[in-house]
Amino acid sequence: MEVWERAALLSAKVNCSLRSLWDPGFRDQIARAGASMLNNIAEGLSQESLMERNRFLTIASLSCSQLQACVHRGGDLGYFEKNQVADWFAETHEIVVMLGDLSDT
Known part of the structure; x- marks a missing residue:
């Protein structure tokens, strides 16, 4: 799913810059904020129940908002x-929007 791929790429970029x-x-x-974001996207997308997915x-x-902060x-x-801050801030915003769109479906 595109949102997970974008979140994974962002998390990797941020983590690599912190080595x-x-x-x-x-x-x-x-690192925990990025990992939590990825894990919860994966968990949510694997749920059959709409309530659990959301x-x-x-x-x-x-978690994405925490990463943004x-x-x-x-x-x-x-x-x-x-x-970097401007690019990553914009990307976290886009990810939050994508997650909101997924929650609405």
């Missing part, structure tokens, strides 16, 4: 370049 970061708490937080997709959307904070802390 040499000295802040383990921030690195763990952003529940997992909502959790994925919240971490990206913003990382930009403020100087961990990411401004263009």
Whole structure:
């Protein structure tokens, strides 16, 4: 599914940019947000019940919002370049919109 692929690519890009970061708490937080987003998308898309599907997709959307907040904070802390922050912020927004569209079906 396209939303999972986009989320996986974004999560990988963010994690790769953090390999040499000295802040383990921030690195763990952003990695967990990305992993949670991916896991909940996969779980949601595998559900037969619409209610369960929507529940997992909502959790994925919240995890994506957490990733978005971490990206913003990382930009403020100087961990990411401004263009990276803008690109990743836009991508997280698109993923949240896609998850919302999936929840409506």
